[in-house]
Amino acid sequence: MDLRFTDEELAFREEVREFFRTSLPDPIRRRMIEGHHPSKDDLVTWSRILNAKGWAVPHWPVEWGGTGWSPVKQYIFRDELQQAPAPEPLAFGVSMVGPVIYTFGNDDQKRRFLPRIANLDDWWCQGFSEPGAGSDLASLKTTAKRDGDHYIVNGQKTWTTLAQHADWIFCLARTDSAVKKQEGISFLLIDMKTPGITVRPIQTIDGGHEVNEVFLDDVRVPVENLVGQENKGWDYAKFLLGNERVGIARIGISKARLKRVRELASLERVGDVPLIEIPRFREKLAAVEVELKALEMTQLRVVAAEGRREKGKPDPASSILKIKGSEIQQATTELLMEVVGPFALPYQPEEEGRNEPTDGPDWASTIAPTYFNWRKISIYGGSNEIQKNIIAKAILGF
Amino acid sequence: MDFDLSEEQRLLKDSVDRLMADRYDFESRQRYAKEPEGWSRDLWSAYAELGLLALPFDEAHGGFGGGPVETMTIMEAFGRSLALEPYLATVILGGGLIQHGGSDEQKAVYLPQVATGDLRLAFAHTERQSRYDLFDIGTTARRDGGSFVLDGQKSVVLHGDSADKILVSARVAGSRRDRDGIGLFLVDANAPGLSRRGYPTQDGQRAAEVTLEGVRVDANNVIGNPEGALPVIERVTDVAIAALAAEAIGAMDEMLKLTVDYLKTRRQFNTTIGSFQVLQHRSSEVFIAVEQGRSMAMFAAMMAQDRNAEERRKAISAAKVQIGRSGRFVGQQAVQLHGGVGMTMEYKVGHLFKRVTMIDILFGDADHHLSKLAEAGGLMAA
Numbered sequence: 052m053d054l055r056f057t058d059e060e061l062a063f064r065e066e067v068r069e070f071f072r073t074s075l076p077d078p079i080r081r082r083m084i085e086g087h088h089p090s091k092d093d094l095v096t097w098s099r100i101l102n103a104k105g106w107a108v109p110h111w112p113v114e115w116g117g118t119g120w121s122p123v124k125q126y127i128f129r130d131e132l133q134q135a136p137a138p139e140p141l142a143f144g145v146s147m148v149g150p151v152i153y154t155f156g157n158d159d160q161k162r163r164f165l166p167r168i169a170n171l172d173d174w175w176c177q178g179f180s181e182p183g184a185g186s187d188l189a190s191l192k193t194t195a196k197r198d199g200d201h202y203i204v205n206g207q208k209t210w211t212t213l214a215q216h217a218d219w220i221f222c223l224a225r226t227d228s229a230v231k232k233q234e235g236i237s238f239l240l241i242d243m244k245t246p247g248i249t250v251r252p253i254q255t256i257d258g259g260h261e262v263n264e265v266f267l268d269d270v271r272v273p274v275e276n277l278v279g280q281e282n283k284g285w286d287y288a289k290f291l292l293g294n295e296r297v298g299i300a301r302i303g304i305s306k307a308r309l310k311r312v313r314e315l316a317s318l319e320r321v322g323d324v325p326l327i328e329i330p331r332f333r334e335k336l337a338a339v340e341v342e343l344k345a346l347e348m349t350q351l352r353v354v355a356a357e358g359r360r361e362k363g364k365p366d367p368a369s370s371i372l373k374i375k376g377s378e379i380q381q382a383t384t385e386l387l388m389e390v391v392g393p394f395a396l397p398y399q400p401e402e403e404g405r406n407e408p409t410d411g412p413d414w415a416s417t418i419a420p421t422y423f424n425w426r427k428i429s430i431y432g433g434s435n436e437i438q439k440n441i442i443a444k445a446i447l448g449f
Numbered sequence: 450m451d452f453d454l455s456e457e458q459r460l461l462k463d464s465v466d467r468l469m470a471d472r473y474d475f476e477s478r479q480r481y482a483k484e485p486e487g488w489s490r491d492l493w494s495a496y497a498e499l500g501l502l503a504l505p506f507d508e509a510h511g512g513f514g515g516g517p518v519e520t521m522t523i524m525e526a527f528g529r530s531l532a533l534e535p536y537l538a539t540v541i542l543g544g545g546l547i548q549h550g551g552s553d554e555q556k557a558v559y560l561p562q563v564a565t566g567d568l569r570l571a572f573a574h575t576e577r578q579s580r581y582d583l584f585d586i587g588t589t590a591r592r593d594g595g596s597f598v599l600d601g602q603k604s605v606v607l608h609g610d611s612a613d614k615i616l617v618s619a620r621v622a623g624s625r626r627d628r629d630g631i632g633l634f635l636v637d638a639n640a641p642g643l644s645r646r647g648y649p650t651q652d653g654q655r656a657a658e659v660t661l662e663g664v665r666v667d668a669n670n671v672i673g674n675p676e677g678a679l680p681v682i683e684r685v686t687d688v689a690i691a692a693l694a695a696e697a698i699g700a701m702d703e704m705l706k707l708t709v710d711y712l713k714t715r716r717q718f719n720t721t722i723g724s725f726q727v728l729q730h731r732s733s734e735v736f737i738a739v740e741q742g743r744s745m746a747m748f749a750a751m752m753a754q755d756r757n758a759e760e761r762r763k764a765i766s767a768a769k770v771q772i773g774r775s776g777r778f779v780g781q782q783a784v785q786l787h788g789g790v791g792m793t794m795e796y797k798v799g800h801l802f803k804r805v806t807m808i809d810i811l812f813g814d815a816d817h818h819l820s821k822l823a824e825a826g827g828l829m830a831a
Contacts, residue, residue, distance in 0.1 A: 052458065052518045053451045054751040060450065123450050309829055330820065337823040341745075341767045344828055348744030355452045371737050442736055443729035447709050 054351070056123070064127050071135040074100055079138065084311065086417035088259065089138035091216045097138050098171035107169045108145050115153055115161065116169045122357040126350065133303025143175040143212070144168040147291050148221045151238065155279035155287050164240070178208040178222035178241070178265060179288065186437050188223070189232045189285060193267060195224035195239060202226070202239060202277070204270040210431070214250050214263040217243050223288055226281050238284035240276040247271070255427070257420035258400055292433060299432055300376030302347050308383035309340060315390045315414065326390060339382045346375045367445035370438040377429040384422040395419040454522070461519060464499055465526045473530035475797040481533055486611040487655040488533035497566030502540055506548055510560035517688065517750035521695040528699025531800055533654055535569055535608035541689050542607070543570020546616050550633060550673035550681035571612035573603035573659045574682065581813035583682055584628045588661060590619035590675070597621070597671065599634060599664040609657030610647025612638050617661065621676050632675035633682065634666045652807040653800060680758070687765040690812050691749035694772045697808045698746045700801045701739045701776060704783035707798050708732065711787055728786060735782050742775035763825050766818035773815030776805035
C-alpha cells in the first residue's frame, strides 16, 4: 500500500496544471471563479480547446478519442480541471450519451455522433424525467409507437437541463406497455429540430433558466435512431446513471470553492478582524475541509478499485461519493453565504444586471443564487435518499 | 497510488486475523479482563511469537522494520476484538519514544526486550491541568550532579499499573507551558519515590495515577535531549493517533456488522426490523461514517511518518476529527439500533461503543483537534 501519487502521476499532474494555466481563456476562468454559470459560448470554446489537445473525452475508448489514461490519471485530470476552475465538458454528451453510444450503439451511430459530441458540435440534453416519473423513473409514460421506418413519440419530459441550447435529446420512451415496466422501454436519439417538439423554460429558485419542460407531440423519429435493442433501454439507462455517479463527488470544485471562501473571508471584516480569524468561522471551515479530505481518500479508493471491476458495473460505494460530495458542495455554498453577510440580499437577474453597479462587493451577487441553485445536487442523479437505498441493498444486503 | 496490501502485509493481516478469530471472541475477552493485570499474558506471548511486538523496530534491534501500514493492520484487528493488552502503551508509545528519541545504546538494550515481550512500558505524560496540551508539563526534573531528580504527578497513564518501566516527561527548564525545556526519562516502575495507583478505565482497559517524589534518574536513562524532548513526544503521539484511528475503524466496522446482522434477524410487527426503510437509511449513514473514517485512518497512516512536521500534525489532527465524529455517530447509532440489548454489559456492541468513545478522548478529542487544525490554517492553503 502506498497512498502517494507516483512520480509519473505527479509529473502528469504538473503537465495538466500547466495546460489549464496557459490554455483556459482568462474571461472564462474569471467567470468560473466568480461563480457564474459558463455560457454556451464559453463551453463550446473550451470544449474545442480540449478537443484540439485530444483531452475532450479522456475516458472514452482510444479509437473514439480517449486517452488510455489509468483511472488515477483520469481522476487527476478531472480534479485539476475542476480546480482551475474550468468548465466541465457537457456531461449529457461526453459522460452520458457518448458512453451509451460507444457501448451499445451500432457503427453508423458511433461514426455519426461520437466525433461531434467530443467537439461539442452537437449539444445534447437528457430526456429521462417526466412529471410522473422522477425517482421512480421506470414508470415513465412517454410512448414511441412504430410506424414503418419511424417511431411516433408522444409525451412530456421535464427538468431537461439546457434544452434551450440543445441540438439533440436522448430519450427514454415506452415501446411496450404490456410487459413489466422496466422491460418495455427504449433509448431513442431525437433531433431537437424535428416538428412536434416544444421547449418551455422553468425558472428555478435562484432566478436562473437552466431547466426546461420538453413536449413531444407526434414527433417522428427514424428507427435508425434507436440505440441497441428495442425494449432494452432500461439497461442502458442504468449503465448511464452508474457512470454519472462516478464523477459526481466533484472534489475539485469543492476545493476551489473552499479556496474562494478562505480568500473572501480574509477580505471581509468583523469589527477590526478579518472573518477568517474568528475561531468559530475558521473551525467551521476546517470541519468542511476534513470531510472533503476524507471524501478525496474515499474517491481515490474507489478509483483504485475501478481497474479491477467489471467494465460498466459501477461500484456501489460510489453512492458515498454522491451523498457526501453533494453535502460538502452544499456546505461550501453555505460558508460563502456566511462570508458575504448582508450583501447576499441584493438580487440581480443574470440577463439584465451585468452592467449595473452592485450594492456591496462586486463578488457578492452570485453567492445567494449559487446557494439556492446548489440545493439541486442532492436531488438529481438519483436523490441522496435513493443512494441510501442503493447502499442498503447493494452493500449491506437488506 | 496503490491501496493494496503487499504480499508480506497480506500475510501479516491473515495471521493476526486468524489469531484474534481463534482466541479473542467476546467471551474470552471478558475472561481476560478478569486476569490479575486486566489483560492476557498468554495472548501477550502469542503476539511476541507472531512478531507483533517487534514490528515497528529496526532489524538491528530485533525488529521487522514495519511502518504505519503494518501497525494499521494490527490495530484494526485489535479494535474489532477489543484487545486489552498494552500494545499501544508498550510498543507504540514506550517503544516509539525510545526508537525515535533514544541513543543507539538505549535502543540496543531496550527494544529487543520489548520485541520478545519481556519488557512492558508506559508513557506518563498527562497531568491534572494539562488536558490535551502536550507541552503543558508541571512535573519537574532537577539536575543534581550527573543525574536528575523528578517530582510531580501524572494522570491517566495507560497501562501504567503493569509496566516494568515508565517513560516520564518532566520539565528541566522554563515555565509550565513552554515548548522548550521538557525532558524524557526512563524510570524503573519500582524506583524509590515512585508510587502508582492502578484502576480500570471506562472501556475495560487499565490506567494508573503515578506520583513521583524525589525519584532519582541517572544520565544514561535520559531519552534524547533533556531540554528538547517535545518534538519526539509530538511525533510519537502522532503515530499513536494514527494507530488509534485504525483501532477505532476495527471497532466501528464490527459495530456496523453486528448492527446489520441484528436488524436482519430481530423481528417485530411480524417482520424483520431491517425491512423498515428508516432503519436501512440509518444503517447506510453508519456505513458512510465508517468508510469516511477508514479513509482518514489511511490518510493518518500515510502522513504519520511525514518529514514535514507541520503537515504531519495537520493531517493527524484532521484524522482525529473524523475518527472522533465517525466514532460518536457509529457508536451511538449501533446502541440505538440494537435497542435495549445494546445497553447491556453482556453484549459486545456497548463495549465497542465505549472503546471508540475513549479513543476520541485520548490525545485530544475531535473539537480539540479541529481548533488546532483551524489555528494552523486548515488543510487547504488559500
